[in-house]
Amino acid sequence: xxxxxxxxxxxxxxxxxxxxxxxxxxxxxxxxxxxxxxxxxxxxxxxxxxxxxxxxxxxxxxxxxxxxxxxxxxxxxxxxxxxxxxxxxxxxxxxxxxxxxxxxxxxxxxxxxxxxxxxxxxxxxxxxxxxxxxxxxxxxxxxxxxxxxxxxxxxxxxxxxxxxxxxxxxxxxxxxxxxxxxxxxxxxxxxxxxxxxxxxxxxxxxxxxxxxxxxxxxxxxxxxxxxxxxxxxxxxxxxxxxxxxxxxxxxxxxxxxxxxxxxxxxxxxxxxxxxxxxxxxxxxxxxxxxxxxxxxxxxxxxxxxxxxxxxxxxxx
Numbered sequence: 001x002x003x004x005x006x007x008x009x010x011x012x013x014x015x016x017x018x019x020x021x022x023x024x025x026x027x028x029x030x031x032x033x034x035x036x037x038x039x040x041x042x043x044x045x046x047x048x049x050x051x052x053x054x055x056x057x058x059x060x061x062x063x064x065x066x067x068x069x070x071x072x073x074x075x076x077x078x079x080x081x082x083x084x085x086x087x088x089x090x091x092x093x094x095x096x097x098x099x100x101x102x103x104x105x106x107x108x109x110x111x112x113x114x115x116x117x118x119x120x121x122x123x124x125x126x127x128x129x130x131x132x133x134x135x136x137x138x139x140x141x142x143x144x145x146x147x148x149x150x151x152x153x154x155x156x157x158x159x160x161x162x163x164x165x166x167x168x169x170x171x172x173x174x175x176x177x178x179x180x181x182x183x184x185x186x187x188x189x190x191x192x193x194x195x196x197x198x199x200x201x202x203x204x205x206x207x208x209x210x211x212x213x214x215x216x217x218x219x220x221x222x223x224x225x226x227x228x229x230x231x232x233x234x235x236x237x238x239x240x241x242x243x244x245x246x247x248x249x250x251x252x253x254x255x256x257x258x259x260x261x262x263x264x265x266x267x268x269x270x271x272x273x274x275x276x277x278x279x280x281x282x283x284x285x286x287x288x289x290x291x292x293x294x295x296x297x298x299x300x301x302x303x304x305x306x307x308x309x310x311x312x313x314x315x316x
Contacts, residue, residue: 001074001077001078001081002081002156002157002161002307002311003304003307003308003310003311004078005078005081005082005085005156005161006085006153006156006304006307007304008082009082009085009086009089010089010091012082012086013086013089013091013092014092017092017093017095018086018087018090018093019093020090020093020094024087028058028170028173029173029177031054031057031058032054032173032174032177032178033177035050035053035054036050036177036178036184036189038050039053039189040187040189041189042187042188042189043188043189044188044189044191044192046189047178047188047189047190047191047192047193048192050189051171051174051192051193051196054170054174055167055170055171055174058166058167058170059163059164059166059167059170060163062084062162062163062166063160063162063163065080066080066081066084066160066161066162066163067160080162081161081162084156084161084162084165084166085152085156085162085165088152088156088165088166088168088169089148089149089152090144090148090149091145091148091149091300093148094120094140094144094148097116097117097119097120098137098140098141098289098293100112100116101113101116101117101120101133101137101289102137102286102289102290104116105130105133105134105286105289106286110130110133113130113133114126114128114133117133117136117137120140121136121140123136130285130286131283131284131285132284134284134285134286134288134289135250135251135252135283135284135288137289138244138248138250138252138284138288138289138292139241139252139253141289141292141296142212142240142241142244142252142292142295142296143237143240143241145208145296145299146204146205146208146240147172147201149300150204150207150208150211150299150303151168151172151201151204151205151208152165152168152169153204153303153307154168154203154204154207155167155168155200155204157307167200168200168201168204171193171196171197171200172197172201174190174193174197175190175193175194175196175197178190178193178194179191179193179194198235198236201236205236205239205240206239208240208299209221209225209239209240209242209243209244210243211299211302211303212240212243212244212247212295212299213225213243213246213247214299214302215247215295215298215299215301215302216244216246216247216248216295216298217246217247217248217249218247220246220247220249220280220281221243221244221246221247222243222246223246223280224242224243224245224246224279224280224281225239225242225243225246227279228242228279229242229243231253232253237253238253241253242279244292244295245279245281246279246280246281247295248281248288248291248292248295249280249281249282249291250281250282250283250284250288250291251279251280251281251282251283251284252281252284
């Protein structure tokens with residue numbers, strides 16, 4: 001049932017992608033905002049209480065409905081599974097940005113590519129060259145694929161899969177919503193959301209990196225993962241981008257030491273000693289976008305093949 005649920009949800013999403021501003025996501029955002037406004041007293045314990053309240057309000061009903069569907073019939077449970085996977089997966093939810101940037105770069109319209117990238121990342125892209133646009137686009141695509149597809153896959157395979165998939169997506173959203181906005185960056189309220197999502201995402205992140213390595217340049221992916229992942233401030237981002245970049249043969253990411261140079265006086269730092277160019281691969285180009293598409297699809301097929309074999313083994 002798990003394999004069929006994911007396969008049907010992927011097929012439906014190819015025909016009818018779920019918009020990022022759909023009513024269900026809007027209601028979840030409103031709920032998170034209300035809980036933050038009501039519980040944020042500037043302490044970690046209030047953030048913990050708010051996190052469990054939001055997650056509980058969304059996952060417990062999902063689990064109860066799944067249990068009820070199982071009692072009714074396998075087909076009802078299958079329909080509920082497909083609906084939840086469709087709502088939690090995001091394989092094509094942000095693909096229009098990626099496609100628009102890719103087409104703009106291919107046609108030589110760099111200004112349009114900068115505009116699309118700014119809309120997607122909310123960064124100042126006015127001074128970015130083609131290489132930086134390509135790099136950031138590939139980075140965002142790999143991270144979005146992990147958190148909107150492969151992370152959901154992993155947790156959907158757990159017992160009470162629909163509730164676990166909802167838990168993963170809600171935890172990922174709260175980790176962003178309660179820490180990334182400017183007024184929340186120095187707040188203790190979002191620290192628990194960040195910490196708990198780190199552990200929720202610990203295994204899926206590494207499985208995603210393994211999948212990229214298997215379907216890409218395995219040796220460079222593993223080498224980059226082992227030697228360069230810890231150069232990023234965010235461990236998960238470092239693992240996925242170092243492995244993904246190695247698999248693609250492209251240098252990705254903004255290592256921590258490079259960020260330090262950008263934020264400090266570069267003349268006071270021995271740039272040569274940092275060896276920023278030693279990571280395997282070349283600078284990102286528009287061709288890297290097409291390579292990234294192939295890498296993601298191959299990784300998806302690998303996950304589906306393994307899931308099909310697992311399902312067949314269980315059935316036997």
